[in-house]
Amino acid sequence: MIVRRRWTAAATTAILISAVLSHPGPGTAAPAAPATPITLSTTETAVVRVQLRDQAQLDRLVAAGADLANRPRARDGRILADLVLSGAQLAELTAQGATAVQIVQRAGDGSRHYAESVRAAEARTAAGLRAPAADQRTTTAAAVDTLQVQQAYWWTTGGQTFLQAQVATTATDDPDVEITVSWRTADGATGSFPLYRFEDSGEYQYHYNLPQPVPNRPVQLTATSSLGGTSRVVTPALWPNASPPPLPAGYQKDFIDAYLTPVDIQARIKRLARQYRDLVDVIDLPNKTQGYRRTAAAYLGDPAVAAVVVESVRFGDQSMNGVQVRTVDPGRRNRPLTVGYRDRVLTVSLATDTAGKTVSTTDEVAAAINARQPNRFRATVEDGSTGLPMPVAGPARLDDGLQGTEVPAKPWTVQALRLGVHRDGSRVGVLAYSQEHAREWATPLVTLEFAERMLANARTDPATRELLEQVDVFVIPTVNPDGANYSFNDFNFQRKNLVNHCTGPARDPKNRTSWGVDINRNYTVGSYFDGYVGASANCLSGNYAGTAELSEAESRNVVALAQTHPNIKFAMNVHSYGGYFMWPPGAYRADGRVTLPRPSIDESKMFLDSARRIVGAIAQERGTVTWPSQTGPVADVLYSAAGNSADQLYYELGIFAWDFEVGNDRWNPATGEWEGVGFQPPFDEAHGESQEYAGGLIELVRVARDYAAAQPAG
Numbered sequence: 001m002i003v004r005r006r007w008t009a010a011a012t013t014a015i016l017i018s019a020v021l022s023h024p025g026p027g028t029a030a031p032a033a034p035a036t037p038i039t040l041s042t043t044e045t046a047v048v049r050v051q052l053r054d055q056a057q058l059d060r061l062v063a064a065g066a067d068l069a070n071r072p073r074a075r076d077g078r079i080l081a082d083l084v085l086s087g088a089q090l091a092e093l094t095a096q097g098a099t100a101v102q103i104v105q106r107a108g109d110g111s112r113h114y115a116e117s118v119r120a121a122e123a124r125t126a127a128g129l130r131a132p133a134a135d136q137r138t139t140t141a142a143a144v145d146t147l148q149v150q151q152a153y154w155w156t157t158g159g160q161t162f163l164q165a166q167v168a169t170t171a172t173d174d175p176d177v178e179i180t181v182s183w184r185t186a187d188g189a190t191g192s193f194p195l196y197r198f199e200d201s202g203e204y205q206y207h208y209n210l211p212q213p214v215p216n217r218p219v220q221l222t223a224t225s226s227l228g229g230t231s232r233v234v235t236p237a238l239w240p241n242a243s244p245p246p247l248p249a250g251y252q253k254d255f256i257d258a259y260l261t262p263v264d265i266q267a268r269i270k271r272l273a274r275q276y277r278d279l280v281d282v283i284d285l286p287n288k289t290q291g292y293r294r295t296a297a298a299y300l301g302d303p304a305v306a307a308v309v310v311e312s313v314r315f316g317d318q319s320m321n322g323v324q325v326r327t328v329d330p331g332r333r334n335r336p337l338t339v340g341y342r343d344r345v346l347t348v349s350l351a352t353d354t355a356g357k358t359v360s361t362t363d364e365v366a367a368a369i370n371a372r373q374p375n376r377f378r379a380t381v382e383d384g385s386t387g388l389p390m391p392v393a394g395p396a397r398l399d400d401g402l403q404g405t406e407v408p409a410k411p412w413t414v415q416a417l418r419l420g421v422h423r424d425g426s427r428v429g430v431l432a433y434s435q436e437h438a439r440e441w442a443t444p445l446v447t448l449e450f451a452e453r454m455l456a457n458a459r460t461d462p463a464t465r466e467l468l469e470q471v472d473v474f475v476i477p478t479v480n481p482d483g484a485n486y487s488f489n490d491f492n493f494q495r496k497n498l499v500n501h502c503t504g505p506a507r508d509p510k511n512r513t514s515w516g517v518d519i520n521r522n523y524t525v526g527s528y529f530d531g532y533v534g535a536s537a538n539c540l541s542g543n544y545a546g547t548a549e550l551s552e553a554e555s556r557n558v559v560a561l562a563q564t565h566p567n568i569k570f571a572m573n574v575h576s577y578g579g580y581f582m583w584p585p586g587a588y589r590a591d592g593r594v595t596l597p598r599p600s601i602d603e604s605k606m607f608l609d610s611a612r613r614i615v616g617a618i619a620q621e622r623g624t625v626t627w628p629s630q631t632g633p634v635a636d637v638l639y640s641a642a643g644n645s646a647d648q649l650y651y652e653l654g655i656f657a658w659d660f661e662v663g664n665d666r667w668n669p670a671t672g673e674w675e676g677v678g679f680q681p682p683f684d685e686a687h688g689e690s691q692e693y694a695g696g697l698i699e700l701v702r703v704a705r706d707y708a709a710a711q712p713a714g
């Protein structure tokens with residue numbers, strides 16, 4: 001997920017907004033204000049689908065650190081975006097003319113959905129039952145301009161047929177051109193709908209729409225423009241028009257019956273290795289992460305009046321939680337400022353004047369702590385307390401604030417599963433990796449369901465056995481376990497890892513939920529450091545790129561695995577949510593929207609043809625169809641994501657590297673709206689995502705097998 005513009009340096013305030021996946025749709029009908037106004041308490045945080053007033057409002061959010069997962073799309077000068085924000089921030093936006101249209105996920109929803117999923121799994125185990133099947137939906141004048149229909153696709157899902165079109169006008173510079181699509185179905189019904197202009201980085205791209213419901217298979221489509229232009233009559237094509245082989249009788253699936261924490265995932269990896277010894281290696285990736293740890297901190301003084309933030313140099317669990325800090329009045333005249341540490345108490349004795357009055361300032365106290373106790377503590381004047389008289393305060397106890405009790409507080413070894421009959425590099429390799437972003441809880445469910453399906457069926461299904469004969473499969477279920485532990489135990493909207501690179505006032509513990517590095521912006525190709533769009537230099541931003549390319553253990557691990565196994569030719573980076581299927585280029589430069597090099601015609605065809613197969617396989621489970629408008633190069637269908645891992649694997653290592661955003665919007669026939677599912681939906685939805693996208697990964701393995709078989713023998 002990504003911002004569209006470079007961070008503006010002034011914004012060192014706490015991150016206002018972290019936007020998430022959505023496709024604010026020019027196509028949907030203007031969402032009416034909900035009957036009951038959507039409100040949040042001042043301190044509650046939620047994912048909210050917001051209709052912004054105008055582009056300027058979006059630009060201000062982005063400048064304040066918005067982490068936009070969708071490309072902003074204007075409709076009647078308005079924009080829909082899913083934003084992570086507090087009630088106070090929502091109120092501020094509303095006062096500025098924005099309208100909340102859907103609460104996608106409340107803060108408490110994540111832990112409630114997790115607890116519900118675990119309880120239900122325990123109940124099923126007690127009853128000797130497996131997980132519930134996924135939601136069962138059937139698969140089943142003289143014209144001034146000229147119009148070209150670039151795409152027209154239809155499909156049926158859940159008994160409803162949809163139509164989506166993309167049309168370009170030659171009047172590219174006229175922002176007021178209106179384009180209308182008219183359709184006719186096989187049984188003679190007709191209708192029309194408007195398209196909306198899509199610009200990216202200030203340049204006209206095309207007009208398009210979200211999928212529109214139609215009563216039957218459309219057989220004819222034309223577009224007309226307000227300038228008098230018309231298109232040729234076209235026949236919409238069936239999307240994706242590819243189906244995987246049917247599942248054989250007795251095919252085993254449904255191995256996921258609850259959300260999985262990193263500790264659960266570790267146990268699952270161990271169990272799979274034990275159960276399928278002949279088919280599995282566990283690879284310990286070389287770079288241990290920081291672990292579920294943080295420094296301990298306290299306010300010395302009152303942040304509302306005057307305070308110094310005192311922080312331990314070591315992590316809180318390294319005997320620093322509970323350490324006390326205080327300032328004292330020496331009670332004598334003409335005393336110097338002194339700092340002492342004894343019996344786990346840091347005591348700052350304030351300087352006094354000739355009358356015996358304390359005279360030390362906040363800055364002097366912070367400087368004295370840093371000078372006298374550099375190995376134990378670092379101190380920063382609280383933002384807003386600079387130069388103020390330091391009060392007598394404390395004792396305050398340092399604390400890391402971490403709530404998780406079942407997470408080992410030590411560096412974490414990230415693990416990969418390697419599956420295959422021949423795990424010697426002689427077969428083409430496929431890499432599936434998930435949870436670069438901590439809050440995307442459904443994503444390891446996808447990769448683990450995929451891994452276990454391959455292993456379990458290799459014993460009973462000859463076709464699966466053959467796949468594992470021909471393909472060497474690598475799976476990293478959780479790339480970012482520290483962030484994931486934090487997401488499960490402390491702050492469910494955590495996206496980044498737990499490494500805090502902030503300096504100065506940004507280290508104030510009030511910013512705790514904004515620290516960390518966006519792993520999927522920390523790679524070396526088309527990076528922020530190279531001048532590409534969609535990452536930030538601000539340590540509090542949702543897509544902070546880190547201190548340098550590959551500054552983080554998590555990203556180095558992905559690169560290390562791919563480099564060590566040069567037989568890997570295919571990769572899938574699994575994210576949530578929104579229902580996208582994408583490939584390089586994933587980034588462009590700000591000036592002129594110059595993307596990373598486009599794949600060759602042959603490679604582009606490989607990406608698209610394979611994508612159609614994989615989209616077809618995803619649809620096999622419960623009819624979910626990833627829209628054609630959300631299938632394509634990242635930079636075209638989503639946004640620019642500087643320094644992402646798929647670009648790294650493709651441009652540096654020559655791997656066909658894709659991204660999933662699992663968790664497609666669901667059609668609500670009652671309201672006629674597409675609705676976002678969020679990062680941590682009720683478990684039934686997450687379970688459905690795991691089943692359908694695991695099927696997509698298995699089709700990726702077939703793609704790899706077919707690719708290898710077509711290569712000249714060497």
Ligand SMILES: [Zn+2]
Binds near residue numbers: 437
């Ligand atoms: Zn993500």
